[in-house]
Amino acid sequence: MAVPTPFSWPAGRKCAVSITYDDALPVHYELAGPALEAHGLRGTFYLNIAAGPSHAPLPWRELAARGHELGNHSLFHPCRRGAADRRWIDKAFDLRQYTPHRFQQEVGIANAFLQLIDGRSERSYAYTCFDTHIGRWRTRTPIAGMIRDKFIAARGARTDQPIAVSRDLDLMNLGGFLADTLPLSALTDAVKRAGDESSWLILVIDGIGAGTHNSFVEPSIHHNLLDFLASESSTWVAPVIEIAKWVRRENEEALHLTK
Numbered sequence: 137m138a139v140p141t142p143f144s145w146p147a148g149r150k151c152a153v154s155i156t157y158d159d160a161l162p163v164h165y166e167l168a169g170p171a172l173e174a175h176g177l178r179g180t181f182y183l184n185i186a187a188g189p190s191h192a193p194l195p196w197r198e199l200a201a202r203g204h205e206l207g208n209h210s211l212f213h214p215c216r217r218g219a220a221d222r223r224w225i226d227k228a229f230d231l232r233q234y235t236p237h238r239f240q241q242e243v244g245i246a247n248a249f250l251q252l253i254d255g256r257s258e259r260s261y262a263y264t265c266f267d268t269h270i271g272r273w274r275t276r277t278p279i280a281g282m283i284r285d286k287f288i289a290a291r292g293a294r295t296d297q298p299i300a301v302s303r304d305l306d307l308m309n310l311g312g313f314l315a316d317t318l319p320l321s322a323l324t325d326a327v328k329r330a331g332d333e334s335s336w337l338i339l340v341i342d343g344i345g346a347g348t349h350n351s352f353v354e355p356s357i358h359h360n361l362l363d364f365l366a367s368e369s370s371t372w373v374a375p376v377i378e379i380a381k382w383v384r385r386e387n388e389e390a391l392h393l394t395k
């Protein structure tokens with residue numbers, strides 16, 4: 137059986153890593169953004185508009201101006217309110233009750249709001265609670281199909297491994313690797329695995345330190361992770377949108393070559 141050629145990353149890099157921060161927390165612009173910049177890195181910050189950006193957009197505008205991506209994480213952070221640990225979700229924002237029209241309207245308004253903040257017309261989306269569908273039973277609808285015309289890419293279902301980049305990779309449902317609560321070794325192992333496989337690791341971080349979010353990474357682990365990534369010169373660390381654009385261009389070129 138032929139071994140597939142590994143995906144090629146720019147400037148001879150072995151793999152790609154995106155660091156993503158969810159839920160529009162103040163600790164993201166107070167700590168994460170400056171820490172990334174001190175290491176020469178940039179990340180993606182997924183904002184749910186009603187959580188804070190709607191009444192305090194300026195710190196996010198400054199973050200975007202320094203080269204980070206502001207990603208769309210919906211208006212109200214709706215999730216599937218099924219399991220017992222999902223009761224914190226307001227009934228009004230239960231994804232099982234959403235129609236495609238409502239979902240697309242809300243995501244579209246969040247995009248318009250983000251454009252008012254950073255002036256950009258292209259960005260990526262992050263599924264809320266890693267939920268991949270709206271509706272239930274006969275109305276169950278995959279999110280991927282509803283967002284294709286609105287985004288370059290989307291971080292979708294939860295995964296415990298880097299993303300294998302193939303020609304038929306669906307950019308609208310990229311696996312997210314939840315970094316919260318993990319020890320540093322689990323994170324550096326995942327990065328090394330991405331290097332071995334020429335793949336793309338999308339790390340997902342909510343809070344940084346106790347009291348910032350109910351799910352978080354320890355501040356020292358966050359800092360050491362950035363140290364590690366900055367020292368890995370063969371790893372391309374960039375926002376989701378930048379890496380997604382590279383993947384799309386490479387795959388389109390490969391498609392033309394085979395035609």
Ligand SMILES: [Zn+2]
Nearest residue numbers: 158159264265
């Ligand atoms: Zn979230």
